[in-house]
Amino acid sequence: EVQLVESGGGLVQPGGSLRLSCAASGFSFSGFWMAWVRQAPGKGLEWVANIKEDGSQKYYVDSVRGRFTISRDNAKNSLYLQMNSLRVEDTAVYYCATHSEYKFEYWGQGTLVTVSS
Amino acid sequence: QSALTQPASVSGSPGQSITISCTGTNRDVGGFNYVSWYQQHPGKAPKLMIYEVSNRPSGVSNRFSGSKSGNTASLTISGLQAEDEADYYCTSYTNSGIHWVFGGGTKLTVL
Numbered sequence: 401e402v403q404l405v406e407s408g409g410g411l412v413q414p415g416g417s418l419r420l421s422c423a424a425s426g427f428s429f430s431g432f433w434m435a436w437v438r439q440a441p442g443k444g445l446e447w448v449a450n451i452k453e454d455g456s457q458k459y460y461v462d463s464v465r466g467r468f469t470i471s472r473d474n475a476k477n478s479l480y481l482q483m484n485s486l487r488v489e490d491t492a493v494y495y496c497a498t499h500s501e502y503k504f505e506y507w508g509q510g511t512l513v514t515v516s517s
Numbered sequence: 518q519s520a521l522t523q524p525a526s527v528s529g530s531p532g533q534s535i536t537i538s539c540t541g542t543n544r545d546v547g548g549f550n551y552v553s554w555y556q557q558h559p560g561k562a563p564k565l566m567i568y569e570v571s572n573r574p575s576g577v578s579n580r581f582s583g584s585k586s587g588n589t590a591s592l593t594i595s596g597l598q599a600e601d602e603a604d605y606y607c608t609s610y611t612n613s614g615i616h617w618v619f620g621g622g623t624k625l626t627v628l
Contacts, residue, residue, distance in 0.1 A: 444621045444622040446619060447608070447615075504555070
């Protein structure tokens with residue numbers, strides 16, 4: 401059974417940093433592109449970033465480029481999102497998802513990030 | 518403002534069919550066959566329902582179908598059931614620099 405478990409969310413002040421993790425199991429993690437998708441409270445889904453199977457290609461939505469860094473450790477079956485210079489508008493549930501073959505196929509349950517003073 | 522336009526809400530009675538539209542441009546929906554649809558129940562993670570415009574993942578009911586005409590993709594749900602009540606999102610690859618765009622979501626109410 402495919403499982404994706406996010407962790408690392410919490411309350412942080414504007415300008416602060418957080419590192420999200422996503423632990424993967426039940427599939428060949430190193431064979432999949434992976435992505436982070438977020439959902440602000442009461443709002444729709446927004447693609448944040450994705451990363452190629454070997455980590456050699458990374459893409460970001462404009463609003464986080466230069467502040468967020470996606471990375472992965474295939475030996476640990478883990479995906480990460482380093483979030484710096486956080487803004488109030490980054491408040492959201494952050495989901496990790498597999499992203500191969502042009503679809504977000506498997507999703508975690510999400511971790512809530514709240515940016516507030 | 519979302520890059521893809523969906524109706525905010527649709528409704529239907531059990532057993533009926535409904536269609537949710539997803540309108541983009543020739544740089545996303547109209548230019549690529551990489552439209553997918555997701556169902557999200559309150560407090561839950563999204564679930565993939567349709568990929569590459571019209572393909573259903575294993576385990577998804579054949580009551581769900583997808584199509585595309587020009588810059589508009591559509592999700593049709595036939596034989597509506599109470600458990601279909603949820604939010605539905607479309608997404609598409611885009612060559613406009615963002616790479617992946619979502620619609621604003623459609624709340625489906627089963628009357």
